[in-house]
Amino acid sequence: MIExxxxxxxxxxxxxxxxxxxxxxxxxxxxxxxxxxLKALGKDVTIHFCDAVPDLYTFLPLASEVVQQLxxxxxxxxxxxxxxxxxxxxxxxxxxxxxxxxINIDHHLTIDNFGSINYIDPAAAASGVLVxxxxxxxxxxxxxxxxxxxxxxxxxxTGSFRYSNANPEAFAIAGEMIEVGVNAWDISEKLxxxxxxxxxxxxxxxxxxxxxxxxxxxASLAVTLEMYARTGATAELTDGFVNYPRSISGVEVxxxxxxxxxxxxxxxxxxxxxxxxxxxxxAFGGGGHHNAAGCNLKGSLDDVKTQxxxxxxxxx
Numbered sequence: 001m002i003e004x005x006x007x008x009x010x011x012x013x014x015x016x017x018x019x020x021x022x023x024x025x026x027x028x029x030x031x032x033x034x035x036x037x038l039k040a041l042g043k044d045v046t047i048h049f050c051d052a053v054p055d056l057y058t059f060l061p062l063a064s065e066v067v068q069q070l071x072x073x074x075x076x077x078x079x080x081x082x083x084x085x086x087x088x089x090x091x092x093x094x095x096x097x098x099x100x101x102x103i104n105i106d107h108h109l110t111i112d113n114f115g116s117i118n119y120i121d122p123a124a125a126a127s128g129v130l131v132x133x134x135x136x137x138x139x140x141x142x143x144x145x146x147x148x149x150x151x152x153x154x155x156x157x158t159g160s161f162r163y164s165n166a167n168p169e170a171f172a173i174a175g176e177m178i179e180v181g182v183n184a185w186d187i188s189e190k191l192x193x194x195x196x197x198x199x200x201x202x203x204x205x206x207x208x209x210x211x212x213x214x215x216x217x218x219a220s221l222a223v224t225l226e227m228y229a230r231t232g233a234t235a236e237l238t239d240g241f242v243n244y245p246r247s248i249s250g251v252e253v254x255x256x257x258x259x260x261x262x263x264x265x266x267x268x269x270x271x272x273x274x275x276x277x278x279x280x281x282x283a284f285g286g287g288g289h290h291n292a293a294g295c296n297l298k299g300s301l302d303d304v305k306t307q308x309x310x311x312x313x314x315x316x
Contacts, residue, residue: 001133002133002137005119005217008077009038009077012076012077014044015045015075016077017047018049018078019031019083020080020083021090023053024239025056025153026082026153026154026156028054028057028063028152029128029154030153031079031081032062033128035047035065035129036145036146037135040140049068049090050068056078056191063232070093072098074099077102078099078102079103080103080115081131082107082108085110094184101115102114102115103116103119104117105134107120107127107129108122109278109289124169125167125170128153129154131150132284142180146290149177151164158170160188163291171269172246196237197236198233205220205230206241210244217250219255220256222305224301234255235258246272252271252274252275252316253269253271253272253280255308257304259301260296262300263300266295269294271290273290277291280311281295283311284308
């Protein structure tokens with residue numbers, strides 16, 4: 001599969017690199033690492049995200065080159081990274097007819113095989129790992145800018161190596177990126193020690209919604225549009241909120257309800273390992289990994305909670 005991808009890279013000249021809506025650290029890091037590699041080869045590269053790069057990741061090389069408006073031009077190849085479902089790449093990509101072929105690179109357990117080439121490995125800790133494998137297979141030397149993006153992709157998707165996907169390969173690649181020149185503390189400071197005050201104000205409101213099931217096996221938090229208005233915070237500042245209910249002793253599954261428009265919620269699930277939350281998300285039209293998954297639901301917060309909690313009670 002990697003050789004096929006390298007063949008397409010060498011045979012073509014213009015590339016579009018994109019990822020999912022509301023991009024996280026792996027989405028941003030893997031995309032920028034791949035784009036950096038393609039640019040180093042002298043390729044014509046456009047990096048497009050349907051949503052802006054979160055402030056948290058703007059320190060990464062090439063982050064300033066990401067565009068939200070897809071240029072009116074043709075591309076030989078479009079790399080789509082970490083999306084899980086093709087629709088999550090956004091309407092502009094979904095409706096694009098200016099691409100010769102799509103190459104799908106992902107590590108989600110549930111995934112649309114929409115590409116001409118689908119490089120999928122759920123055992124990989126992050127999509128950034130797959131990009132690393134591609135670059136290494138080409139014998140191209142990884143420089144510091146690319147290393148920064150790969151390291152960020154891995155450290156964020158493994159929860160700073162706390163999650164079960166922090167396998168030996170993830171540690172080995174991270175160590176290699178440090179050998180290239182990545183400063184581990186500098187990255188950690190940027191990711192975890194530089195949060196805006198609005199995030200803590202929003203977290204305080206979210207924690208007031210903490211709910212734990214009668215069985216003690218699942219717990220939840222919620223963020224509503226009204227909370228954003230009260231604090232001046234944005235959706236990107238909710239990253240990591242789901243870890244608070246998951247940290248409760250005895251809880252196996254944490255749920256995070258985030259209102260993305262009036263009466264429309266994004267539901268995120270996190271498991272400690274015993275429960276496959278990808279199957280729970282799939283029951284509501286979503287998907288993801290064994291330990292991290294999500295779906296979207298319409299209705300009031302109470303209605304959405306009722307649906308999810310009812311299903312969880314049966315599943316757990």
